Amino acid sequence: MAENQHDTDWRAATVAAARTAILAADPAIAEEQKWAKASNPDGVPTFSLDGLICTVETYRDKVKLTFARGAAVPDPDGLFNASLAAGTRRAIDLHEGDELDGVALTELVRRAVAVNRD
Secondary structure (H helix, E strand, O other): OOOOOOOOOHHHHHHHHHHHHHHHOOOOOEEEEEOOEOOEOOOEEEEEOOOEEEEEEEOOOOEEEEEOOHHHOOOOOOOOOEOOOOOOOEEEEEOOOOOOOHHHHHHHHHHHHHHHHO
16 A cells, blocks of 8 residues: 555554455455545555445545445444445444454455445
């Protein structure tokens, strides 16, 4: 993952933990940087397997994991806490001090892959 202005703070640790949990779901998951622009030259980390699974975006006050087809993904652990009214996607917003449940995130990603394969 490319370095950016956020690499020295809590967001970098959160992104790293999310990346580890996402990639643990399936060894075939592909990670790419997409949508680079002047204000975000590193782009957005995206994770795909049989279609887009999720993106991981860094903002000033949060790290946002957006699941492309999240509305169709069962979430028994209640990880989704943002974009809940969106028609297709769902998101997880993580703020400074929030604990990321890596095991639950890995399982959520596995369910998202299953939705992509249906």
